Amino acid sequence: MNLHLVGKATLAKEIYNCCAAQKKFRHMTYLEIDLDKSNVQVRPMWSRKSRKQVLWDLLRVQMSTSNDYISWFRKASTMGPVLIVLDGVHKIGQFEFIIPFAKDLHAGSRIIITSRDGSIFNNIAGRAGSVVRRLFMVSKLGPSNSNKLFNWHAFQAEEAPEDYRELAEDIVKSCGGLPLALKVFGSSLCNRTADRDRERIWPEAVRALRQSGDVMDVLRWSYDILTESEKHMFVDITCLFYGRPLKEAKPYWKSCEDCASCGGVQCLDLSLRNLFSKNLAVVVVDLFSCPASRSA
Incomplete structure (x- = not known):
């Protein structure tokens, strides 16, 4: 396991x-x-x-x-x-x-x-000598709890809407009971319920999960669907600001709003909130090491 x-x-x-x-x-x-x-x-x-x-x-x-x-x-x-x-x-x-x-x-x-x-x-x-010790293996989630965890992050409900039920079940099954994968995929798909999203983004997520057996590779998909501003901020957090207070990073991003060379960081607070709501700002280093090399 x-x-x-x-x-x-x-x-x-x-x-x-x-x-x-x-x-x-x-x-x-x-x-x-x-x-x-x-x-x-x-x-x-x-x-x-x-x-x-x-x-x-x-x-x-x-x-x-x-x-x-x-x-x-x-x-x-x-x-x-x-x-x-x-x-x-x-x-x-x-x-x-x-x-x-x-x-x-x-x-x-x-x-x-x-x-x-x-x-x-x-x-x-x-x-440790005579110290009493117990070893507990942390198991993956079962089907029922996996569905609930994914649905709460994707739909803010225990059950998926009928139109998305089959797609949601495919994603949950492919996540293999890993809580972080379920949370990141669910958060990344949250509010993506327009017809064009159901036809393009959701099937793309299913394909990404099915084509790779490496969860770390699969989770990079959630980075690929970020807006350009969010990608800039994500790379900055990973390579420059990981472990640093937010007050150090915000002035840097603020100065880039009208920067032509890097494309700028538009809608600073909204983009930052999206990174956290998608659980990406929290798991940034574990999942991607340094995505600058991926996005270069």
Whole structure:
């Protein structure tokens, strides 16, 4: 089973938010692994920031040295049950860097790890001593839930309109139960219910899904149907502004409204809203790496 795009991070965040709302733990932290795809390593900046975040989230203290982190982490182990979520672990060293003493954590503590690599859990289990551990495989969605998820994003309803039911079922079946694929395709087809869209865009989506067995390739279709302004912004987010605050990007796009060389970014707020409503601004790096090379 392809463990990519099945919703591991979404599930981990939901558990974390639920625990926060119910105040099950006094001390909690959620960390996303910042993956450098050029060499499949964790960026050094992430390493430093992650330890600082852990200490701040758990104890509200600032770290100055690595030795400080180890002593403060030992202190956190005595403060009562903690919840630590590590999303996207792909090397055992990342776990040990953040949690040097798993077996010393206070009774009742919980550590949640998501990973595409099942062997990570075996390695962690072998080094965690008597810590109780459970492995859960995140399954793809079944037909019923797949239909509901797609229809909510495409039609804002649990069922597709009768005229689109067969096309919707073809797309859902071809998405193979992957939540992100269902969300992106559904969002991309939202409000495309004119006769010309039903005759052209929807069948095109079905063909794109059927012709490629690679979900990453298939999802690029949702980029191809963007307007030119949205494509400009999408490439900018991927290559220049990923991880940066919106206030840094908007002046740049504003200055391009009347730019003849790049075609400009028209209807800035509308285009940006469309990117988010189609889930593209959220999954930009995972899906396309750098679409500038695709659109050049």
